Structures are given as C-alpha cells and as structure tokens.
Amino acid sequence: MQISGNTIFIPGATSGIGLALALRLQDARNTVIIGGRRTDVLDRLAAEHGFDTVTIDVSDPAPVLSARDAVLAAHPDLNVLIAMAGIMVAEDVTTAGFLDTAERTIDTNVLGPVRLVAAFIEHLQTRPDATIMTVSSGLAHTPRRMTPSYNASKAFIHQFSESIRLQLAGTSVQVIELVPPAVRTELMPGGSQIESFLPLEDYIDETMSLLASQPDATEILVERVKPLRFSEVNGTYAQAIAMVNAH
Template identity: 45%
Template sequence: MTMQLTGNTIFITGGSSGIGRGLAEAFHKRGNQVIIAGRRAALMEEVTAANPGMAAIVMDIADPASIAAAADRLMRDYPNLDVLVNNAGIMPFDDASAPIDDAMAQRLIATNLLGPIRMTSALIEHLKQRPRATILYNTSVLAYVPLAMTAVYSATKAALHSYALSQRFMLRDTAVTVQEIAPPWVDTDLVRKSGDSRAMPLDAFIAETMAGLGTEAPEILVESARPLRDNPGAEEHALVHGFNLSLVENPIPVDG
C-alpha cells in the first residue's frame, strides 16, 4: 500500500534537527498535521515557530515513562494519528578494539533500538485501528556496512533494520505499512555539519526520500546509498574492510 503524502497526522521523533526536522518540514509543507518530539524544548519551539501549525511534545526516547506519557497525549489530542516516524538517534564514536564504555553503550541501545521498539509498541494498537497507517524507521546504510569507529551505533541500526523486516511481515494482513529509510552520510549535526563533499546535502536527501515515500517500496534508498546497500554477500568482509580503510585514510571531521 502506498503511503499518502498529504492529509496525514504524523508524529516524528527527533524532529527538531537534522533529517527529522527536514522530514517534518517537508510533510508540513504538504498540508499534513505534524507533531515533532525531542528532549530540547527550546529547539522544538524554534522549529514550530518557523512552521505555524506544527506541534511539539517534549519526550526522551530513551525513557519508557516518557514514551508512555507522549503516547497517551498523542492518542488524546491527535486521535487521527496515522503515521509514526521513528527518527530519533544518537551517534557517539567508540573503539571496539578497547573496552567499550558501558553507560554509553546502554544509552545508545536505549535510544536507537529500544526507543523505536517502545514507541511503536505504545502506538501499534491505535495505528491498527486506522483505515491506513504507516510506520517509518530511519536506519542507516551502516546497518549493512558498519562504520568500525561507530561499532555500537552501526549494530543498533542493523538490529533496527532486522526488527522492521519482522514487523512488516507480522503486519502483512493489516492496513499498517512498514517502511524504512537508510540514509548515507547526510550533512547534518548527527556527527558534525561540515560541508564535506562526501556528505549528501540535507535538502537533496529529503527531496529524494519524499519522492520514494510516495511509492510502495518497503525500503527507501537514495541513489548514492545503493552501492553500500547492495552488500555483496560472501564479499562482505572485504567490502567492510575497504570501506573503513578509506575513512581511516580520509577521516570524517568530528572536531570543531
């Protein structure tokens, strides 16, 4: 079933910056009722002020109680909610050749994996009652070709991709569609907005992604992401080695 790009009530986690804000504004411009969520109230107020009619809910995606409270408010104040965009995520760097900071790893898993699972679980019965609904997961091409210096992050995205595949199957006889976007390196502040020529400009990514969301494709890929998505099976080890070696030789800018 094709997702309608207009006339929806859409909840977007992590909607105050980066890809989340880009998607929120693109949907808002198409006449959808958009509600964004995030931890930083001031930043969300800035986004909603720039987009009259857009709403915001303060929520911590890593906190189950915060998710439950947000879900209750959504079902009370926005009973026509029919699209959930699981976008919120964090991307700290790590070193899998050394001891991993346990608090960091737990925070990453709670945010990037358990957060979307819990958020969807809180809304799934509501969404199943809608005439048509969509659950959208923002994963990453790093789900298929991990970035070694973000080993835990890459693993959470691989796990979320797997979860989306299972959920899509389990919802096959309902009116709920599960879609996934797997961005390449997009020039946002997830790491550091740098203008690096290897990073896809945010506006170009959003435009190509919105076009894809209007199709029946279960997974929306911009063209620049396809080579990494087409991870060549038995050649995976060589591909991952070469991908990471290229980034060691030309590092991602992470400092100011």
Template identity: 45%
Template structure:
C-alpha cells in the same frame, strides 16, 4: 503514499533529517507533529505551526505520557516516524566504551521499540497507518569506529522486517528509511561526501510518494551500502572504511 493528507508524528524530529522531513510533510499538505527532548528546538518548530511534544525515547514513562498527549490532540494520527538516534565513536580495546554502547542501544534500538509499541494499538484499531523506522547505510556496511551504532541500526532493520510481517493484514505498513551520510550537524566537515540535506529530503519524499510505497526508502547515495554484499564490494569497502579507525584517540594502526 499520499503525502498530502496525512497526520504525521516524527519522534526525534527536532534537528537534522527529522526536522527537514517535518517541513517537507507540512509543505506537501500533511498535519505534522514533532516529539523530542530539545525544548528550544520544539519552541522553534511550534512557531512554524508544527505540533510539539516532549518525549525521551529512553524513558518508558515519557513515551507513554507523550502517546496520550499526541492521541488526545491528533486522534487521526496515521503515520509515526521514529528518528531518535545517537552516534558514538568507540574504541573496543577500551572497556570504558561499554557506557557508550549502552546509551546507543537504549536510544537507537530500544527507543524505536518503545515508540512502535506505544502507537501500534492505535494504528491497528484504525485499520490503517504507517510506521517509518530509520536505520542507516552503516547497518549494511559497518563503519568500524562506530560499532554499536552499526549494530543498533542493523537490529532496527531486522526488527522492522519482523514488525512488517507481524502487522500484515492489519492495514498498518512498515517502511524503513535508510540514510547514507547526510550533511547535518557538521557531517559535511567530517565527511566531504555527505549528501546535502536538501537533496536527500527531496529524494526521500519522491520515494515515499510512490504507489505502492517501497518497503525500503533507498536514495541513490545509499545503494553502495545496501547492496555491497550482493555486488561483491563488501570486503573491499569494509577494509577501506577500517582506515577510519585512525579517528580514535591513540589509534594510528
């Protein structure tokens, strides 16, 4: 992928990985816009010269309005990155977890579908472009305290595979970005093994710049997750990660 002359929309790029990738695309020479809910973050990004749009991926009307605004300002849009996501701890012994599960699926999975649906006709009409969906290493190696997060990201992986197959021949590609734990939003305090954001973003941009661009963007730090079943380490790693259930209130077993 030539990173120097693209027009990129990053949905959910107001913080963390998305915000850093927005800056990296700008530095590479691309035109970049970010869509999200945080008005404060959007204002900060606007001061950096990045286009900004208000968008809530859980609201179909919001997505549709944002699509019209984006395409009016950036009719040459050729790259859509879907970053929006939430992570919740859930105790599956407590039925009250269901609300968190609903929010997670509505944001992580249905939000991704709403965004891709919104921009698919435009990219097909152009005859060229790329969707970048974002999953997680947890999609491949579950983290038991976050069951619906893992399930939603696994679903986005499967959806990305199907989207790629259905768009074959249209000129529109689908690239899946699979982050490991990255040191954003305090992750470095919870997980001392979290990959520094700067190093992660550098590796991602290097992988995206390959020609042809890989279907999956896998930094070195996520290989243990992605290939656990192939490498025969899956059961041991899941057992090890199950110890983290002690994070849940009242769960010491």
C-alpha cells in the same frame, strides 16, 4: 504510504534529517507533530513553522507513554509514526570505557524505536491507512569502524522492521524502512561539513520523490545508499568497507 493527507508524529525531529523531513511533509499537506527532549527548541520550531510539539525522551519508557497520550488526545486521527530518534557516538572498544556509550546507543537507537512502536501500535491498527516508518542506515549493512554500537543498532532496526512487517501483514499498518547514507548533518560533530557526504536537501528531495512514486515501498533507498545496502549481495563488501572507512 500516501504522500499527503496524513497526521504524522516524528520524535527526534528537532534537527537534521528529522526536521528536514518534518518540514517537507508539512509542505506536502500533512499535519506534523514533532517531538524532542528540549522544550526551548520545540517552542522555537513551533513558533517558526507552526508544528504541534510534545516533549519526549525515548530512552525512558514513562515519557514515551506520556507523549503518546498527549499526541493522541490532540490528534486522534494520527496514522503515521516515524521513529526518527537516534544517536551516533564514536567508540574505542580496546578499552572497557566504551561500555557507557554502547549502553546509551542501544537504549536510544534500539529500545527507543521499540518503545515507540509498542506505545502506538494498537492505535495505528484502528486507522484505515497507517504507517510505521523506521530509520536504519546503510551502516547496518556496511559498517563504519569507529561506531560499532551504532552500526549494530541499525542492523537491529533493519531486522525489526522486516519482522514486524511480516506480523502486520493483513492489517492496515504498512512498515517502511528509511535507509539513509552518510548525510551532511550534525548526527556526529562535524558531519555537516564533510563534502563527501550527501547534502541534506538533496537527500530529502530524493526521499520525498521516492515516497511519492513508491507508495507501497518497504524500503526507501536513495541511490547513494545502494552500494552499502547491497554490498554483500553484490560481492563488493570489501570495497564498500574500504570506501566507508576512508573518511
């Protein structure tokens, strides 16, 4: 992926990593369209930053297709999809009540990105230089005790990314997997205040540097996430589990 000159759609970009990445990609001379569920937030971000916006709820198939049609009508040159939308909710699997959270997590974090890829894949293959960027997590490889469905959803995204990259080999579509560590955002309440988490701006700085220096990358791995990503390979799984679950 080239770092500039793209037209990029980022659903789930109204806060956190998604918004920070949208702002930095816009600064890098890309046209960025952001999506989210709350029109008031989208209107504010459009006024403040000049984004084009579209309302989208990735947990429902119909709004995904409506958003796709709106984005492509306004931006037929769209060549990058960043499937950023996701939720992270704590669960207690010792009681049956965790099922509702698990279902919502899987619907948003697993089916949401799959719906987005399905909606845009035929268009992206018509562009000479296209990218699908998925968003997994270091927790796909080294899980956090309190978020089993989130961990599993990100493991799905990792394998889905690996698999569609194989199928899209030979096409114009590159598949990049963004693999964040714990970053100071409100993905979970209070997460922005945890000092051991990587500051958001530091994460975006390193991510943008990697995107610029590694245009052919399959995974974007900041240094902080590597102990989680490679814990099993390096024989440090038990230590990594202890570190992740110490918070």
